[in-house]
Amino acid sequence: MATYAFVLLAVLAIATALGIVLNKNTVNSVLLLVLNLLSVAGLYLLLQAQFLAIIQVVIYAGAIMVLFLFVIMLLNVDDEESLFDKFRIRYLLAFLLVVVVFGQILYSLGGVAEMLPEISPEMAQVGTVEAVSEVMYTNYLIPFEMTAILLTAAVVGALLIAQFKIKKDEEDE
């Protein structure tokens, strides 16, 4: 049962990931990305990491992607030109590189006999809220706080840049 769910979710994740890149319509790409994030959340659930799965949905699918959608709708981004209109040597090199990387991934996956690992009760405990918070607020407290500061700095920086432009425009007029 779990294996079938895994195959379904994995295929969905890969198919939507391809769809994001190949789709010409930006809004469709965003929706496919949401589907991709949801299927990855499903994979986390299969590994008994409930907390990670739910956080994935709250933050990525629920918050960040809504903002993506918002920006695309407001800016009215035009459809991208097709990648394959003109043949260039760069695309050929990129294609070869992709084939090499893909082959490597397939080779390394070939060694794994079973798709899903056996999940012991101790492993299932690692994914709970209590376990995650305990590690986060004891062993990794400083990296955690540093990340928070970094993110705040990024937000303030973005606001400053945006405000700066507005003020300059006003002075010009």
Added chain:
Amino acid sequence: MAEAEVNSYLVLGISLFMLLNSAALTVYAERRIASFIQNRVGPNRVGPFGLFQPLADVVKLLLKEDVTPIHSYRFIHTIAPIIPVVTALMTIAVIPFGEGIYVTDINAGVLYLLAVASLGVYGVTLAGWASNSKYSLLGGLRAAAQMVSYELPLGMALASVVLFVGSLSVVDVAASQEYWWYLFLNPLGAIIFIIAAFAESNRTPFDLVEAEQELVGGFHTEYSSMKFGMFFLAEYMHVVINSMLITTFFFGSYHLPFAGYWLPEMSPLAKAILDVLVFTAKTIFFIFVFIWVRWTIPRFKYNQVMNLGWSKLLPLSILNFFVIAAILFALNAA
């Protein structure tokens, strides 16, 4: 996560059935209460007291022509109405209706509720965008902005409740209110949560999403037939769900006030029946409040909505969270 049992499938079936029907009944209740408030009669022809009116409405919706605008994005236009219905139905999975009467007990249930609520935004936004009409797009964008803004105070209010419980499981939240409801322990959180819940379900005074005078019908201007019916159904299901959440988190869930102090021991069956009755009664009361507010208070202007959300409710909810955390820490340390 608890293993699924036959019992939990039974609860799931009954609760889904009740939720779907409660949406229809809420529509009827809304029309009757609205007409009472406005000194009218309201629908009273179909069946006793007009109770079969929702059935007639559904038949009408199903028989109407389903129009998709030529320049719309057909696929997204079609799937958009399904999303809010699905998210409303998903919520029911973690709500406890009585002692031991719940579908599943997820160890991060409160976060699950927030996750599902945050996905509901897509339906409205995509409907607005896919219709390819100015009014729909404006309605959809308003909806997205409003729901994203009010998720934050909603989450902070829930976090202040979680501080008391010490667990993210909704079942634990309900069980811990046997003696004191969180309304009494955390009144500010309750007020913030109720306001945010009104905004999340896009009801008056926050119904700018479909403000008729400015936006025709808002995000569902270009929808007809059962696709419109789905949005309609989802709106009323969200009213019911939000009433359940207000009950669960702040009004003692299935407990009578201070039940732990005076309620005698009862047989499991009697206790189960009492629990479900108490929960249903509270939910019905809050549905009534939702309707009552809609027909009493006019809607805000859009800048007022955003101002209230970001510069009043959000700082207030963060402050509330910190004060409660500090008090609880001091009490535990002493």
